[in-house]
Amino acid sequence: MLRFYESQTIADFYVKYRPTYSKEVANVVVNYLKRKRGIAEETQVVFDQLIDVACGAGQATSLFAPFFQRVDGIDVSPEMLKQAQQQNVFSHVIYKEGAAEKIPASDHSADLVTSAESVHWFDLPKFLQEARRVLKHDGCLAIMGSSFPQVIEPLKLPGGNEYEMGKLATKLFTKYALEGIYDVVAYNHVFNKYKDIFKAIPSNTKEYNDDLTLHFQWTLEEVVGYLKSIDSVHNVLIQKAKEFEELGVEVTEELLKPFDLSERFRSEVKAAWKVEEIPDTEVVIRGEHKMFIILVSNFNE
Ligand SMILES: C[S@@+](CC[C@H](N)C(=O)[O-])C[C@H]1O[C@@H](n2cnc3c(N)ncnc32)[C@H](O)[C@@H]1O
Structure with missing residues (x-):
């Protein structure tokens, strides 16, 4: 394997x-x-x-x-x-x-x-x-x-307030993109x-x-995917996977999920935007x- x-x-x-x-x-x-x-x-x-x-x-x-x-x-x-x-x-x-x-x-x-x-x-x-x-x-x-x-702004939220929620998401995106910086x-x-x-x-x-x-106009799924393609985010997962492997633990995606910064971004944004029930592919976002x-x-x- x-x-x-x-x-x-x-x-x-x-x-x-x-x-x-x-x-x-x-x-x-x-x-x-x-x-x-x-x-x-x-x-x-x-x-x-x-x-x-x-x-x-x-x-x-x-x-x-x-x-x-x-x-x-x-x-x-x-x-x-x-x-x-x-x-x-x-x-x-x-x-x-x-x-x-x-x-x-x-x-x-x-x-x-x-x-x-x-x-x-x-x-x-x-x-x-x-x-x-x-x-x-x-x-x-x-x-x-x-x-x-620089701007991750939802096009339409159940409760409105897209501008403020966009500012929050942009901040979270940068925070998680940088957390694994090496x-x-x-x-x-x-x-x-x-x-x-x-x-x-x-x-x-x-x-x-x-x-x-x-x-750009992306879905939340695409913004999360973009975050996954940033090496500082990917690096955290690779590092964790190596640590588990050294301990002899079988590494699965489920095991690594709590360490995945893109997943944390996803859940925090979904909670803040109150769109937990909406699939990521249906949450539309614009940015630049x-x-x-x-x-x-x-x-x-
Ligand atoms: C962020 S990607 C950019 C890829 C592409 N140019 C684009 O615009 O989509 C960075 C790329 O740089 C490559 N890279 C990093 N250091 C390099 C080096 N010293 N020589 C050649 N490639 C390198 C990596 O393997 C990776 O494919």
Whole structure:
């Protein structure tokens, strides 16, 4: 039998519950590349090579794939790569194992290097050095990130008062997303919207964009699933599962439920909203994330 922490991978939750990026995100990045190449925004072009670093299950890779002839998605996690391969609908996209600090690509081969929701985990100087190595002389680097959902507001509650109840749910979401935090430095980069990462990039031709807000309308089931896909939340379960296994106790989902922060969020929100009797799939919620995008050109000069 597979051990719990090998059978329950974060990649499963990631594919199911992480939202895909909007077209606007692709436009900001691709228009930047066009601008730097002197190509008008309205001109349709297909660039040569994209390398998406820490591609995960391929959400950002798929967003950018139509703009390139060849695409490599690179990640250190075999589980994430397996999911990416299963979801892949493009014949020109290849997923392979590799680290941001040692990108498996030849020198000056890429028009664009992207990395979404990941750079806070990297050894930044090593990644930047590698990005510089693999980029063509007129290639660009795009680093993307997003905040945790900032508003979690129920659309309609039995007793009304959606605004106040939304504020409470947003607070609870952040509380539980952070409770299992094990790498404060990495999360601090997300909280300051990658502004310190932007500062640390040694280039005079860089831009920072935090104009885009992604709006969503999810069910409570999807918000809980999103929480499960956050590694600080997942990490608590894995840690607990290991502790039980070391004691020789058989680990089941039922056994771990009291330690599951996403389940605590679910029950507290349902009680506060007085929707215990309504299935999670019927509780509708709206919310938003802020995107932050760092764009760098002339990295090789
Ligand atoms: C939050 S996921 C983001 C996935 C994807 N880019 C997206 O936007 O959906 C973070 C990913 O970074 C990968 N990762 C973390 N550190 C890495 C490193 N040093 N090199 C390559 N991948 C890494 C993890 O395996 C995980 O798939």
